[in-house]
Amino acid sequence: MSPSIDPETAAALERVRDRLIDRYLGTDPNVTGVGIGFRTRGGERTDEPxxxxxxxxxxxxxxxxxxxxxxxxxxxxxxxxxxxxxxxGRILLTRSPGAAAR
Structure with a gap:
């Protein structure tokens, strides 16, 4: 069973995530995205948020x-x-074939 993140921890991680987005996403060409999850060590996912x-x-x-x-x-x-x-690796944003253009 997958571990879950309690609401208080999720709120703290969201604040940290938002600070990193403001600092790096769009300004550092090497950064492709910022999210919330669990740390990986030695190729294995841990239970550490x-x-x-x-x-x-x-x-x-x-x-x-x-x-x-x-x-x-x-x-x-x-x-x-x-x-x-x-x-x-590089991530390219695309539309689904049936998606309407905006």
Missing amino acids: AVVVGVVEKLPAGHVPRGRLLPRAVRDGGTEWAVDVVQT
């Missing part, structure tokens, strides 16, 4: 300019929340 940041290419910290380096964790109130960086 985290803000998950998708990147085109996951690079060692020494190869990323300081201003674009993603934090390992972000504090909200008195709690530090994990930031899990996941390589997604």
